[in-house]
Amino acid sequence: MELRGKKVIALGERDGVPGPAVAECAKRAGAEVVLTLTACYV
Amino acid sequence: MPVIRAVSLVLAHVPSLVRLGSKPLRVLREVEQPIEYLRPHLRDWNAARAYAPNQVFIGNVGVDELAARPTPWHRHPIAGAQRFGPDGEIMPEDEFLGLLATCDGFDLLALTGEVADRARSTLDAHPVVGRESGRPAVPAGVGTAVLNERIARHRAVPLVGVDGRLLGAMLPGHEEDDTLTGQVLLENLACKATAALALRHLLARPGAIAATDVRYVINCGEEAVGDRYQRGGGNVAKAVAEWAGCARATGSDVKAFCSGPMHALMLAGALVRSAMFDDVVVVAGGSLAKLGMKFQGHVKHAMPIVEDVLAGFAVHVARDDGVSPVLRLDAIGRHEVASGSAPLAVMKALYSEPLERVGLTLLDVDRFSLELHNPEATEPAGSGNVPLNNYRTLASLAVVEKLITREGIDDFVRTRGMPGFSPTQGHIASAIPYLGHARRGLTEGGLTRTMFAGKGSLFLGRMTQLPDGLSLVLERNGARPSTA
Amino acid sequence: MGLEDQAAVKRVADEHGSGVVVLLGTPDAESTQTLAQTVVAGDPSYAGPLAGVPLGLPVFHVFEPEVRDQVPIDVYEAQVALMEMSLDRDAILAGLREARRAAAATS
Numbered sequence: 258m259e260l261r262g263k264k265v266i267a268l269g270e271r272d273g274v275p276g277p278a279v280a281e282c283a284k285r286a287g288a289e290v291v292l293t294l295t296a297c298y299v
Numbered sequence: 300m301p302v303i304r305a306v307s308l309v310l311a312h313v314p315s316l317v318r319l320g321s322k323p324l325r326v327l328r329e330v331e332q333p334i335e336y337l338r339p340h341l342r343d344w345n346a347a348r349a350y351a352p353n354q355v356f357i358g359n360v361g362v363d364e365l366a367a368r369p370t371p372w373h374r375h376p377i378a379g380a381q382r383f384g385p386d387g388e389i390m391p392e393d394e395f396l397g398l399l400a401t402c403d404g405f406d407l408l409a410l411t412g413e414v415a416d417r418a419r420s421t422l423d424a425h426p427v428v429g430r431e432s433g434r435p436a437v438p439a440g441v442g443t444a445v446l447n448e449r450i451a452r453h454r455a456v457p458l459v460g461v462d463g464r465l466l467g468a469m470l471p472g473h474e475e476d477d478t479l480t481g482q483v484l485l486e487n488l489a490c491k492a493t494a495a496l497a498l499r500h501l502l503a504r505p506g507a508i509a510a511t512d513v514r515y516v517i518n519c520g521e522e523a524v525g526d527r528y529q530r531g532g533g534n535v536a537k538a539v540a541e542w543a544g545c546a547r548a549t550g551s552d553v554k555a556f557c558s559g560p561m562h563a564l565m566l567a568g569a570l571v572r573s574a575m576f577d578d579v580v581v582v583a584g585g586s587l588a589k590l591g592m593k594f595q596g597h598v599k600h601a602m603p604i605v606e607d608v609l610a611g612f613a614v615h616v617a618r619d620d621g622v623s624p625v626l627r628l629d630a631i632g633r634h635e636v637a638s639g640s641a642p643l644a645v646m647k648a649l650y651s652e653p654l655e656r657v658g659l660t661l662l663d664v665d666r667f668s669l670e671l672h673n674p675e676a677t678e679p680a681g682s683g684n685v686p687l688n689n690y691r692t693l694a695s696l697a698v699v700e701k702l703i704t705r706e707g708i709d710d711f712v713r714t715r716g717m718p719g720f721s722p723t724q725g726h727i728a729s730a731i732p733y734l735g736h737a738r739r740g741l742t743e744g745g746l747t748r749t750m751f752a753g754k755g756s757l758f759l760g761r762m763t764q765l766p767d768g769l770s771l772v773l774e775r776n777g778a779r780p781s782t783a
Numbered sequence: 784m785g786l787e788d789q790a791a792v793k794r795v796a797d798e799h800g801s802g803v804v805v806l807l808g809t810p811d812a813e814s815t816q817t818l819a820q821t822v823v824a825g826d827p828s829y830a831g832p833l834a835g836v837p838l839g840l841p842v843f844h845v846f847e848p849e850v851r852d853q854v855p856i857d858v859y860e861a862q863v864a865l866m867e868m869s870l871d872r873d874a875i876l877a878g879l880r881e882a883r884r885a886a887a888a889t890s
Contacts, residue, residue, distance in 0.1 A: 258841060260853050264803045266792055266840070268784070268818060269640075271756055272670075272688045273870065274808025277640035277764045278862040279845050283806055286853040291803065292795040293764060294788050295640075297756035298682035298814075299557075299592075299672045299723050326830070595828075643865040681813045688810055688870070695869035705868070 261287030271297040301571040302623035303773060304615040305507060306734045307500035308356055309387035310608040310722070311395040311493055312348070313590065314341040315460050317607050319485065320590035334459050340594070341461050342603045344391040349376035352673045352720035353608065357384030358735045362717035372675055373603050386735035387500050388427075389608070395492070396458070396466060397422045397437040402492045402542055404435075407484060409449070410458075410467035412440030427503045428496060433544045441467075456481035476527045486587040490522040491538050493611030494584030498543040501580065501613040508615070514576040516540040516550030517567055519559035520583040521726050524552075539582055548580075557729035558634075558755030559583070560612075561769035567616035568626045579616045583731075585609030585724050592723055596680025605676050610724040612731055624741040624749075624773045630657045632752065632770030640766060646696045649752050649770045657772075661697045664715065664750045664772070666740070668733035669693065671721040686719035687712070729753040741775045749773045784821050789831035792822060796838050805842040806850065808863075810870050812878030815844060819882035824889060839886075844879050846872045 265283040267290055269276035276295035283290050317323060318333050327333035347353060351372045354360040359381055369375045382388055390398070397418025400408050410418065419437040423430040446468045449455035455468035469488075472479035502510050518536035525532030536550030553563040560583055567579040590606055597604045616626065632653035638644050654660055667690070674684040694711040697703045703711055721728035730751040740746035755767035784792070796803050805822045809815040817827060819842045826833040843850050845863055854863075 258804065258843060258849060260804070260806075260850070262802070264799050266795060266803060266805045266822075267808070268788075268792075268805060268822075269808035270810050270814065271754065271766065272683070272685055272692075273810030273814075274642065274845050274863055274866050275640040275766065276758070276808065278642065279806050279808040281641070281862050282845055282850070282854045282858060285855050285858045286850075288804075291799055292791060294791065295756070295758045295764070295766075296785060296788065297759055298680075299670070299677065299685055299725070299728065641862045643861055646865065681817060683811045683814065691869040692865065695865050698868065699865065708869075 263288045264291045265289065266292045267294070269295045271295055300619055300625045300628060301568040301616050302619050302625055302776065303734070303738055304617040304620065304623050305501050305504050306738050307387045307497045307613045308358070308732060308735050309390065309493060309497045309500055309611045310353055310356055311390045311392070311496070311585070312344050312608050313392050313395060314607045315392060315458060315466060316489070316587060317341060317591040317594065317604055318459065319456070319482065319587060320592060320606070321588040323591040323594055326595065332463070334461065334463055337594070337604065338461055340598055340602070340604045342607055346376065346603065347607060348382060348389050349380040350605065351375065351377050352675070353389055354380050354384065355720040356610070356732050357388060358386035359384035362720065362733065362736060365720055366718050371602070373605060385739070387497065390496065393417050394421050394425070398428065398496060399488055399492045400437050401435045402488055402495060405472065406438070407470040407472060407481070408467060408488060409441040409446060411443060411446065411465060414466050415440030427499050432499060434542060454481060456485060473526070478525060478527050478530050487522050487524050489587040489609055490520045490584035491535055491542070492584065493609045494518060494520060494535065494539045494582040494613070495542045497611035497613040498539055498580065498582050501615055502543065508578055510544040511547050513540065513545040513548045513578055513580050515570060515579045516545060516548050517563045517579065517581045518550065518552045518583060519554070519563035519581060519726060521554065521556065521559065521586060522584070535584070536582065555767050556755035556757055556759065557726045558753035558767045558769050559726050560729065560731050561751065561753040561771055564614060564616065564626065564771055565628070565631055565769060567614070568628050571616055571618055572628055577618055581614045581616065582612070583726055584611045585727065589723055589725055593676050593680035593682065600679040602679060605673065606723050608722045610722055610727040612727060612734070614734065619776070622742065622776055624738055625776055627657065627772040627774055630654065630772040634766065634768035636765065640764065642692065643699070645766065645768060646692060649768050650693065650696060650750070651700055653770060653772070660702055661693070661700065662702050664748050665746045666717070666733070666737065666749045667693060667715050668730040668737065668749065668751045670729055670754065671717070671719045671732050672723050672728045673719045673721055676723050684719070686716065690716035737773055741773060747775050747778050784818050784831070786831040789821065789826060789833040793832050793836065793838070796840060803840055805840045807842065807844045809844065809875065810866070812871070812874040815875050816878035816882045819879055820885065823882065823886040842879070842882070844875060846875055
């Protein structure tokens with residue numbers, strides 16, 4: 258799977274990798290980020 | 300430097316109110332008798348009192364003792380568990396309902412005659428919030444017919460006991476204001492009552508200051524108290540101070556999701572340090588909305604719903620008395636805007652940077668208090684072991700900083716961390732429940748330095764993608780040569 | 784995944800049509816598996832807007848080597864590496880494989 262040119266939904270977690278950190282990876286790999294969310298289950 | 304003079308931590312066991320938690324309310328909307336559905340999983344007070352994590356919360360059992368106990372904790376009750384502990388108490392529901400009513404200055408919460416009478420007689424004899432504490436009296440009960448009329452015609456929220464009987468009803472504060480519904484006001488009242496209980500416990504400690512010597516109260520509970528024109532208007536601090544008899548105090552609310560308490564403690568310390576006030580109290584009440592948050596996991600695993608308690612705490616921040624643990628204002632860890640969301644930058648900002656600033660490393664901290672959510676509440680619902688995850692991330696930071704090796708991660712977590720023992724009460728579970736233990740360890744015990752860090756999920760409010768966080772170092776008084 | 788988040792994912796997937804992929808930052812096997820299942824085959828708890836809605840989105844975890852290899856190394860170090868060290872990567876990726884296997888079996 259090549260991220261370049263893809264539209265990415267970044268679903269992060271507070272105690273994992275947060276949404277914006279996932280989104281930054283996607284962006285820097287050449288993808289367009291279309292949604293960034295961070296879940297917090299507590 | 301300011302010191303932490305006293306700490307109180309309280310729980311109120313409220314199985315009947317689990318039904319009114321946000322998750323149970325939404326999930327059981329289609330269920331005709333939600334209390335019947337929940338009943339097999341609701342614990343009585345004896346079980347909640349003997350539950351090891353709750354005994355750690357009020358200070359009767361140490362964190363290492365908990366780590367050594369057999370699991371699951373709900374199957375291994377503590378024999379002879381006490382209601383009161385060095386840090387507070389576990390209040391039973393019938394008394395707490397009365398306490399709620401004493402906190403309601405608008406006669407919106409009505410209890411049945413039987414419930415009100417029982418609450419009055421037990422609460423009046425309470426050692427901390429008894430008759431002579433000066434609190435408002437438990438109001439007379441109301442007939443069932445009137446309560447039913449309020450529920451049917453005036454949108455009052457019924458309070459239904461675990462046995463299915465009507466206990467009371469909460470009226471809205473305004474017919475058309477969505478921020479003053481019976482449900483919202485009950486949440487706010489529960490927050491006020493648990494904070495008020497914690498504050499009275501704090502003021503009942505041997506050597507505590509008089510209520511009238513408290514000059515400023517900061518509330519950091521998460522409830523938004525207000526009306527439709529200012530949803531989170533505030534000010535719970537003032538309401539709690541009034542109830543507790545702090546006649547010369549003023550106060551305000553500090554909010555930052557679950558990192559609110561850390562901000563509040565820092566600000567309290569700064570107010571004392573600046574000599575603006577000699578005695579500042581930080582309080583927070585519990586979150587009714589979070590009761591039963593993971594109940595589906597508990598039902599699925601045929602275990603008791605352990606999110607059946609509201610929590611509250613109070614902390615007295617004062618001028619250096621030469622004895623109490625010092626709150627090091629020169630070592631505050633701050634998640635700054637530029638810290639962003641990258642875990643490494645966030646962890647450095649909260650832990651290594653503030654320690655480095657005062658010439659210390661992670662290895663100079665005996666114990667870290669991070670997110671302390673009880674894994675027995677979260678794991679059955681697939682939400683993992685939050686404290687363990689957070690401690691492992693901290694240990695990994697120590698690896699990055701070359702303080703330990705990768706093989707040392709488990710040992711770091713075991714010796715400098717602790718098992719989660721807090722009810723999932725958001726801002727309270729975030730580092731706060733270890734405060735009582737830390738205070739004892741830093742005065743009578745063998746601790747030299749502890750670090751507290753709270754994390755706030757600001758992104759949940761949709762105004763920023765950023766998280767928040769703040770950390771504090773508490774140190775044995777006189778531990779370093781120059782306590783300015 | 785929370786119910787509100789499911790609604791947002793569904794809307795964005797609908798609005799953008801093809802070429803949408805999901806990239807996860809979940810911290811354990813169970814949450815990874817559940818989330819992956821939700822965006823591929825639908826909400827397994829049948830409670831949210833994605834109940835019975837198989838979006839069929841390709842789903843990856845930021846810990847997967849094929850993702851990591853596309854991210855500049857300094858970016859990965861700053862954004863992900865610490866969590867990769869502290870979390871159980873093998874278990875997380877096993878959870879993802881399990882979700883993919885289940886999706887392939889039902890499609």
